[in-house]
Amino acid sequence: MKIGIVGMPLAGKTTLFNLLTGQHKETSAYSSKGTKNIGIATVYDQRIDYLSSLYHPKKTTYAAIEFVDIGGISPELPIKEKVEIFNLILDAEALLFVIRLFEDPAVAGEKDPIVQIENLKCELLLRDLEVVENRLERLKKSKKKLTPEELAEMEILNKCNQGLSDDQFLSNLEFSEEEIKKISGFSFYTLKPIIIVLNLSEEQFKIKSYSQKEKLDKVIQDGNMASLNICGKMEMEINQLEPDERQMFLEDLGLKESGIERLSRVCYKHLGLISFFTVGEDEVKAWTIRTGTIAKKAAGKVHSDIERGFIRAEIARYQDLVTLVSLHAVKEKGLLKIEGKDAIIEDGDIINFRFNV
Ligand SMILES: Nc1nc2c(ncn2[C@@H]2O[C@H](COP(=O)(O)OP(=O)(O)OP(=O)(O)O)[C@@H](O)[C@H]2O)c(=O)[nH]1
Numbered sequence: 001m002k003i004g005i006v007g008m009p010l011a012g013k014t015t016l017f018n019l020l021t022g023q024h025k026e027t028s029a030y031s032s033k034g035t036k037n038i039g040i041a042t043v044y045d046q047r048i049d050y051l052s053s054l055y056h057p058k059k060t061t062y063a064a065i066e067f068v069d070i071g072g073i074s075p076e077l078p079i080k081e082k083v084e085i086f087n088l089i090l091d092a093e094a095l096l097f098v099i100r101l102f103e104d105p106a107v108a109g110e111k112d113p114i115v116q117i118e119n120l121k122c123e124l125l126l127r128d129l130e131v132v133e134n135r136l137e138r139l140k141k142s143k144k145k146l147t148p149e150e151l152a153e154m155e156i157l158n159k160c161n162q163g164l165s166d167d168q169f170l171s172n173l174e175f176s177e178e179e180i181k182k183i184s185g186f187s188f189y190t191l192k193p194i195i196i197v198l199n200l201s202e203e204q205f206k207i208k209s210y211s212q213k214e215k216l217d218k219v220i221q222d223g224n225m226a227s228l229n230i231c232g233k234m235e236m237e238i239n240q241l242e243p244d245e246r247q248m249f250l251e252d253l254g255l256k257e258s259g260i261e262r263l264s265r266v267c268y269k270h271l272g273l274i275s276f277f278t279v280g281e282d283e284v285k286a287w288t289i290r291t292g293t294i295a296k297k298a299a300g301k302v303h304s305d306i307e308r309g310f311i312r313a314e315i316a317r318y319q320d321l322v323t324l325v326s327l328h329a330v331k332e333k334g335l336l337k338i339e340g341k342d343a344i345i346e347d348g349d350i351i352n353f354r355f356n357v
């Protein structure tokens with residue numbers, strides 16, 4: 001899964017990127033102007049730790065999220081530069097809006113959180129509107145007679161055009177499944193789920209209070225967005241300490257978990273994602289799927305051959321394995337489910353796929 005880190009200049013994007021990925025990219029009080037950082041963060045999961053302690057596999061693989069940290073977006077940037085920056089996150093599945101609340105006279109940049117959110121939303125709308133208008137223009141100018149598919153596309157794009165022109169995010173419009181399929185190729189920004197990351201100072205973070213809190217809560221709720229508080233600079237510095245030194249400082253901030261642990265939980269919930277596990281002596285591995293995924297599709301995550309030659313899935317509940325300690329005992333108790341291709345996979349399922357190729 002790939003997630004784009006978006007924000008106005010000097011909001012703390014690279015600080016957040018370092019915090020999440022453990023990298024040490026330069027952060028500075030002077031705008032980085034369009035640099036790009038890419039990194040992978042491991043999504044720790046205690047359940048994987050437990051399974052690994054049970055199987056002693058050669059390899060243990062947690063889920064991972066790829067983060068792309070891009071240059072700051074401000075209304076003054078020339079359109080060409082904005083488009084270049086946004087292109088870096090065209091294929092992102094979700095966006096983090098880094099909103100600065102910390103106050104530091106040495107760091108320039110927009111301070112009003114509502115203005116920051118409105119600016120970023122406006123940029124997403126403009127990018128999508130450009131794409132829609134360009135495509136419509138091209139279809140209208142076409143010398144050839146439009147095919148029925150092209151006519152259908154034009155109809156949907158007109159609907160998008162109208163919504164976007166009224167400042168509506170495409171995620172707010174109603175589309176049929178068929179329509180969603182047709183527009184998915186455009187990777188529209190206003191269809192991507194958004195998580196607001198409020199970058200607070202130590203003081204604000206500890207007392208959970210900052211300017212315009214109620215207004216922010218409302219904007220977040222009305223916009224169907226999720227949110228997360230971070231204390232960016234401090235948390236990044238804690239993360240760069242030796243692991244055994246981190247705990248004390250995290251506790252001082254009132255935290256039990258690292259930034260990536262908190263963020264991945266918010267992401268999974270907001271994006272409707274769950275994990276299933278495969279276990280064995282070779283590898284214990286977490287796989288990320290959408291809620292409601294059926295067994296055959298889940299098999300395809302592991303390998304396309306397994307999806308194609310799917311026979312059945314043998315599924316144990318994670319909690320049953322913890323209670324009974326071995327899959328053998330789970331089976332003896334009659335708790336190992338044998339499921340067909342349409343069975344819905346649930347969070348924490350431990351699956352053995354039977355297949356034939
Ligand atoms: N006091 C304080 N300073 C912070 C915090 N987060 C970031 N900063 C500082 O703000 C400045 C900008 O941080 P960056 O992480 O580089 O911000 P950015 O959004 O990546 O900036 P650009 O890429 O230039 O747009 C740096 O000097 C950081 O040390 C914070 O939580 N508190």
Ligand SMILES: [Mg+2]
Binds near residue numbers: 013015032069071
């Ligand atoms: Mg940066």
